[in-house]
Amino acid sequence: xxxxxEKTYPPLPKVPVHxxxxxDGNGRWAQARGLPRxxxxxxxxxxxxxxxxxxxxxxxxxxxxxxxxxxNWERPREEVEGLMNIMERMxxxxxxxxxxxxxxxxxxxxxxxxxxxxxxxxRYALDLTRNNQRLILNxxxxxxxxxxxxxxxxxxxxxxISAEQVDEALIARYLYTAGLPDPDLIIRxxxxxxxxxxxxxxxxxxxYYVTPVYWPDFDKDEYYKALTEYARRERRFGRVPG
Numbered sequence: 001x002x003x004x005x006e007k008t009y010p011p012l013p014k015v016p017v018h019x020x021x022x023x024d025g026n027g028r029w030a031q032a033r034g035l036p037r038x039x040x041x042x043x044x045x046x047x048x049x050x051x052x053x054x055x056x057x058x059x060x061x062x063x064x065x066x067x068x069x070x071x072n073w074e075r076p077r078e079e080v081e082g083l084m085n086i087m088e089r090m091x092x093x094x095x096x097x098x099x100x101x102x103x104x105x106x107x108x109x110x111x112x113x114x115x116x117x118x119x120x121x122x123r124y125a126l127d128l129t130r131n132n133q134r135l136i137l138n139x140x141x142x143x144x145x146x147x148x149x150x151x152x153x154x155x156x157x158x159x160x161i162s163a164e165q166v167d168e169a170l171i172a173r174y175l176y177t178a179g180l181p182d183p184d185l186i187i188r189x190x191x192x193x194x195x196x197x198x199x200x201x202x203x204x205x206x207x208y209y210v211t212p213v214y215w216p217d218f219d220k221d222e223y224y225k226a227l228t229e230y231a232r233r234e235r236r237f238g239r240v241p242g
Contacts, residue, residue, distance in 0.1 A: 009058075009224050014231040016021055016061040016184035019055070020206070024200050025190030025214030027052040032214075043216035045086055048174070049094065052103070053136060054220045058227060062180060063135045064108070071144035073113065084115055085139065090157050091121045095128065101232050104135030108176035109143030110151070138177065145200035148176050185230045187223075189215040 023044055030040030048065065055063045068083055098105065105125045114122070122141070152174035156166065172178065182202040186195075191212035195203065209226045211218065 007220075009220075012058070012227055012231050016229065016230055017060070018064070018181050018183045018185075019060050020064040020066070020183040020186040020199055020202070020203065021051070022186065022188040022196060023215040023218075024188060024192055024196075026188060028190065028217060029214040029216045031207045032123075037079055038086075040214075041079075041083055041086055045090055047216050048090075051223060052098075052135070052137065052221065054223050055088065056101070058223070060135070062138065062183075064138035064177075064183060064199065066143065066196070067141045068109075068143070069140075069141050069197060070110070070142060071197065074093075081102070084118055088118050088121060092123050095125050096181060098137070099129050099132065102132045103129060104132040104134075104136045104200045106136060106138045108138050108140050108148070114142055127232050133187050136180070138180075140198065143198075145195075145197045149201060151176075175201060180205065184211060184235075185226070187211070187226050189213055189218045205235070207235065208232060217221045 015162060026040035026044040027037040028040070029043065030037050033039075052063070067087070072083070095105075107126060111119050111122075125192050149171075150169055156170070156176050161170070177199075179228060182204075183199060183206045186199065186203050186206045186208050188195075188208070188210045193210060195208075199206070207230050209229055211222060211226065215224050
């Protein structure tokens, strides 16, 4: 479809500022096609390019993607190595365009266990794009929600903060996402009904949307469906509606 023929979407009455996506189903997408699991991860990476473009078009300011969890190290060695290689190639191939398009890349997660060469590329991407403002892209890589809270508590203790000073606002300032608003909407592809250790503090009052569509097939139409459902919901934050 040419750019002039690209489908247009009616304006949404309410657009989330911050969207999180649990990009699930790459392996099952590949297996359903008789392909190795790593082919599904590659297809998922290619889909991310399309979703980033749609995110900007829909007016979303912050996108957090779940790329690799602290639990994913337990997968077969060949798959883990393949995922590390895909991450490297993605930075090499996509970083120049992301920078030109004004995307600010942030890493949320731990650097330990990540190969040193990949660490260097991640740091370079963060430094290169640090002043971009069009879209903030949080890449949750070697990320776990429980690990994030443990790291926050450790740093609070290291900073000598007394127990009396600890409240929700203080903890939020020590999370990987410090300074950013919590996600308004969290999308999970592949139909699984669990949060899988993703943004478990920040997502406390997020709206959740689960679709059976595997991540490589989660296209702009599916994204718009999720945003349309979000726009219909009344966010109460534990309160009785007025």
